Amino acid sequence: MTAEQIYADSSALDRLFVHQPGSKEMNDWRRRNPGPLAVTHHGRTELVNAIALAAFRDQISAEAAEVAWGVLDQAFIDGNFKQADLLWRAALNRAAELSRRYSPKLGTRSLDVLHVSCALELKMKYFLSFDERQVTLADATGLKRVVI
16 A cells, blocks of 8 residues: 555544644654645645634644644645645536435535545545544445554
8 A cells, every 4th residue: 555545534634734633643654654645625625724723723823823734735845745636527426426325324424425536536545534434435435444
């Protein structure tokens, strides 16, 4: 398994920027698994917002948020993250199909379904998330769970 084969959702990646349960494990995993991780525009927006929410909730200071956004931007510049482009119409159509098929059984939310859809559209083999319902959906679609 290489970083290029892994779709890491924002619940995993935000632990690299905002200290929370699982941050140490995620940082350790990332050190063991270097290479560019694909991040969609949707995922990047969620990461920016996760940092903003942490500041809003007083989990981090405004200054720490600015630093975290800078580290996030630098991750793309340095090649630790790569901007993943995909056909959004196809991703959204697939998400709708996944929703009809799995959400009545699994209770997955729209953005969770969209992450799994993006992973499938990007032809990823592995899925990394801290969201258990999302991982269950990924398992159901044939993606392999990354355990950290």
